[in-house]
Amino acid sequence: MVRASRLVAAMKMLLPALAITLVALVLIWPQISRNTADIPVDQAPVTLEDVDTLRMANPRFVGQDENDQPFEIVARAATQIGDTGQAVELDHPQADMVNKDGTWVSLNAEEGVWFKDASVVNLTGGVALFHDAGHQLVTEEAMIDMGPGNVFSEVPTQGQSPGGTIRGEGMQSLDRGARIIFTGKARAVLYSTGASE
Known part of the structure; x- marks a missing residue:
């Protein structure tokens, strides 16, 4: 019991x-x-380098130049350089600028660095400039001054348009593509529009 x-x-x-x-x-x-389901199994481990680096996928930056005209910078990825955040490394950047008359200029490259405080973008690796009037310029390096909308290159540049082709040791695209100047020794081939068949 x-x-x-x-x-x-x-x-x-x-x-x-x-x-x-x-x-x-x-x-x-x-x-x-x-x-436990929220933890991705295949995610790469975070290193100490990643903690100090701010990286963004598919960024889109918009702004206005000194004449209040809009511009836009997009890229596959953007990585902050240094602690101040004033310099940003861009992967496959594209910069678009629109003029008051509605015309536009677009530049793209493999790599770039955007210095935000100076409003300058340095492009490298297969830089191409397109103007909606039918102009196209190709060079290896170029610098965009986003303030006035000017583009400069000090390396060989090739250009083509409906009127012909031109090659120079460098170039300047001023006033958002309104004027294009080839610097150094230049060679142009102009197409004849008045030839009879």
């Missing part, structure tokens, strides 16, 4: 404790499974 009463007393304490444990497990389990 004594053994049976001890067993009953133990069960009176054990069963409520077991019931409370099961209820707590039912309430907590969804939170545990949700948190």
